[in-house]
Amino acid sequence: MPHEHLAPDVALRGLARETRWMDATDQARLVRSGGVTALELVDAAIERITALNPAVNAVVMEWYDHARSLVAHQAAEGPFAGVPFLLKDFMAPYAGQTMSNGNGRLKDLAVPSTADSTLVSRFRGTGLITVGRTNTPEFAAMGTTEPRAWGPTRNPWNPAYSTGGSSGGATAAVAAGMVPIAHASDGSGSIRIPAALSGxxxxxxxxGRITAGPFADEWGPAVSFAVSRTxxxxxxxxxxxxxxxxxxLVVAPAPDRPYVRELDAAPAPLRIGVLDRLPSGGAVHADCAAAVHDAAALLEELGHQVESAFPPVLGQADVADGPLALMATSPMLGSFRHLADALGRDLTAADMEPLTWAAYQKLKRVLADDYLQAYAESVRYRRQMQQWWADGFDLLLTPTTAAPAPAIGSYSGDPRQAAALGARYIVFTRPFNITGQPAVSLPLHWNRAGLPIGVxxxxxxxxxxxxxxxxxxxxQARPWAQRTPSPPNENLGEARARV
Incomplete structure (x- = not known):
């Protein structure tokens, strides 16, 4: 069901309305064809953000003048030339612009980055025009995007609920139709979880598929990429x-051909394992189980071999606590060091939120022996997990999360309560950060309340x-891109006709 909180399309005019639900591919084609200029396309996105953002709080830094300057001085080249884009307020240094990591102290200091990360430079090289930054929980540490520094991001499908985290601002912006595609990062599920909760x-x-350079390394669990509607x-x-x-440090094997060549190449019948419950044996929320069952039935209709199976090690190791959790959370120490360096002093509880402070205190107590044990455990886990694919399976299908979107305000200041709630959202995603395997969340299901449920x-x-x-x-079998959290754009056909 659509919700009244998002400005209906009639509140937008002209190109802002026409291109709201166009994906980045069509928007770029519109510019290349001369149907619109890049500046007109960027101004349309700015108009949408201005109209829609007050309801969802997805965009926390506005770089509108900078974006217009880019259009004026940047060559119109690259596959996405002129397409408006947003960067997450984390893991994306952009020369001359600030980044707060969702932290109030860094927000107030507003120190501009001295250089781009390599990925940001590559985003620029595609022709994408960055118009601002999106909201993220403090140091990307929570399963919901509700930082004190910027306030909560609300789900475009229902404002009472979160888009999850930590790329919650990015997914809210794309789901609401502000921009067609946005940067996101994933250290325990932070691309897939909010994508699942945002459709x-x-x-x-x-x-190793995308370099983390030059300011980070590829050994850890976190990767950066993007979220999209198509x-x-x-x-x-x-x-x-x-x-x-x-x-x-790590380089993934090069693909045999461009990824866009896979779009029209229906895969041969695949052997797909299905996990519709918690790896430890408990039940997931009925909505999440239903999403998996529906997806499995569709896969069978498409000719794939579907069977109840999953890597045994998934049910034998706890990724929410213990050594494997340490491998996923220890990179946060780099964020804490960055904050201390920016402040020029030791950190105090007043420098961050209580849950983040608790995580900092816990990580400070980790000894070298603890870390070596965690690393050894992660090596064992990675090799045992990947053996399942080596033994003949092509894919594993799971819920993306064990529960639908959490209500805004669900996470209290109690670290134990927050950890228990967060475990519902990382149980299926964090394993593949530890092993380094690729995984994708797809919006194939919505529950009766109208909330997206990803698989x-x-x-x-x-x-x-x-x-x-x-x-x-x-x-192609079950299109989702035309399903939007607000009334459909009656003039969408007019814009497509101009492509």
Missing amino acids: LVGLKPSR VRDTAALLDAVCGPSVGD QFAAAHGREDLLIAIAAQLE
Whole structure:
């Protein structure tokens, strides 16, 4: 059911209304054809953000003048030339612009970055025009996007609910139709979880598929990429930004052909394992189980071999606590060091939110021996997990999350309560951050309350091609891009006719 909180399309005029639900591929084609100028397209996005953002709080930094300047001085080249874009307020240094990581102190300091990350430079090289930054929980540490520094991001499908985290602002912006595609990052599910709760495509690439340079490394669980409304946008952007850079520690095997070639190449019958419950044996929410069952039935209709099976190690190891959790959370120490360096002093509880402070205190107590044990456990886990694919399975289908979107305000200041709630949202996603395998969340199901419920597909390391192929096949069989959280745009056909 649509919700009144989002400005209906009649509140938008002209190009802002016509292009609201166009994906990035069509918007770029519109510019190339001369149907509109890049400046007109960017101004249309700015108009949408101005009208829609007060209801959802997805965009927290507005770079409108900078974006218009880029259009005036940047050559109109690249596959997405002129398409408006948003960067997450985390893991995306952009020369001359600030980044707060969702932290109030860094927000107030407003220190501009001195250089782009390599990925940001590649985004620029595609022709994308960045118009601002999107909301994220403090240091991307929570399963919901409600930082004190910026306030909560609300789900465009229902404002009482969250879009999850930590790329919650990015998915809210795309789901609301502000921009067609946005940067996101994923350290325990932070691309896939909010994509699942927002009705979007969220691909977490393989470790080493996209360089983390020059300010980070590829050894850890976190990767950066984007969220979109269509598989073709995801495939084309991955083609444009993937690949290593100087000094990369991990490099994923190069694809045999461009990812966009997978869009029309229906995969041969695949062997797909299905997990419709918690790996430990407990039940997931009925909505999430129903999403998996529906997806499995559709896969069978498409000719794939579907069976109840999953890697045994998934049910034998706890990714929410213990050594494996340490491997996922220890990179947060880098964010804490960055804050201390920016402040020029030791950190205090007043410098961050209580839950983040609790995480900082816990990580400070970790010894070298603890970390070595965690690393050894992650190696064992990775090898046992990937053996399942080596033994003959092509894909694993799971819920993306074990529960639908949490209500705004669900996370209290109690670290134990927050950890228990957060476990519902990382149980299926964090394993593939630890192993480095690619996984994608697809919007194939909505519950009776009108909230999106995503399903996840995981592949062997380096097999983004297979994920894109199956995603494209499912998108064609059960299209989702025209399903929007506000009244459909009656003038969409007019804009498409101009492409």
